[in-house]
Amino acid sequence: MAFILETVVVTTDAAGTAHIAPYGLIADGDGWVLAPFRPSPAIANLAENPFAVASSPRDVRVIAGCVTGRRDWPTEPADHVPGRRLSSDHVHAHLELAVESVEEDVQRPRFRCRVVETVAVTAWPGYNRAQNAVLEAAILSTRLDMLPPEKIEREIAYLAIAIEKTAGRAEREAWGWIIDRIEAHNTRTHNNAAG
Ligand SMILES: Cc1cc2nc3c(=O)[nH]c(=O)nc-3n(C[C@H](O)[C@H](O)[C@H](O)COP(=O)(O)O)c2cc1C
Structure with missing residues (x-):
């Protein structure tokens, strides 16, 4: 069984517009696979700008909000990759990712990512x-x-x-x-x- 880390992922298009959605990152050696189902703006964004930032939100309203039509959460520029990430005020940690390869699929392409940097914002004690x-x-x-x-x-x-x-x-x-x-x-x- 794969190890899957549930995160909120920000991808950014060529114009700098962020798309936010919760995705499970699938562990793959020392990297992660990001696999959004089609159709998703994240897929087009990753083709334009092959970087993403996956974050662990402090406030689970970010997760629940994204799947209930409330995606307007604040973002900020990422530190180590081109693009944006969820505002650090809202997260415990960021994984800044670079896409290394893509496995195309009609339903669910798989973007294999390398960790460019792990950014710890808090000393996270875990979810209750x-x-x-x-x-x-x-x-x-x-x-x-x-x-x-x-x-x-x-x-x-x-x-x-x-x-x-x-x-x-x-x-x-x-x-x-x-x-x-x-x-x-x-x-x-x-x-x-x-x-
Ligand atoms: C914790 C969590 C993990 C999720 N993981 C995935 C995933 O890996 N791939 C996916 O396509 N959808 C996943 N979903 C569902 C998407 O977040 C949801 O369908 C969202 O509306 C997709 O947005 P999009 O259509 O803009 O990509 C997950 C949802 C939650 C709450």
């Missing part, structure tokens, strides 16, 4: 249970068309326990955005089925 629950729920919320509704319901019910026990204001807000997305999807599915 509620932060992990938001991360897991955010992933689930991007797979609503692929997973059986019972599985989503069961997993959300389990993750909700960690939210009830350990969430602060930020995690509660992030959780609310994700639940709204799931409920909107369920309503649409129900209405379509009803004809």
Whole structure:
């Protein structure tokens, strides 16, 4: 089983415009593979400017926000590669990456990246249970068309326990955005089925 690091990745087009989205980085020797599903602006950006910065957000609202239509998080210039990265005020660490090769694929091209620099912003003690629950729920919320509704319901019910026990204001807000997305999807599915 591959080791996958869940991060928020910024890619930048030739004009300097940043695109932000959560992606899992797949460990590959001393490098990482970035694999966005098509269609994604990240794929076009990496063709124009083959660099990316993957960051571990301090505030899980960045992760939940990106998958619920709230992508307007502040960015800043990267230190060691051309392009931008998530603002250091919002992250524990950055991995500044250079694409070394691309494995083309109709669904999911794989960009093999070299680590140009690891930038530690904080001494990160790790996520608590509620932060992990938001991360897991955010992933689930991007797979609503692929997973059986019972599985989503069961997993959300389990993750909700960690939210009830350990969430602060930020995690509660992030959780609310994700639940709204799931409920909107369920309503649409129900209405379509009803004809
Ligand atoms: C923690 C996390 C990891 C994710 N990893 C990936 C990934 O590796 N590849 C991918 O295409 N989508 C991944 N997703 C889903 C994308 O973030 C989501 O579909 C997003 O809307 C993609 O944006 P884009 O269409 O602009 O690329 C992940 C989501 C989360 C919350």
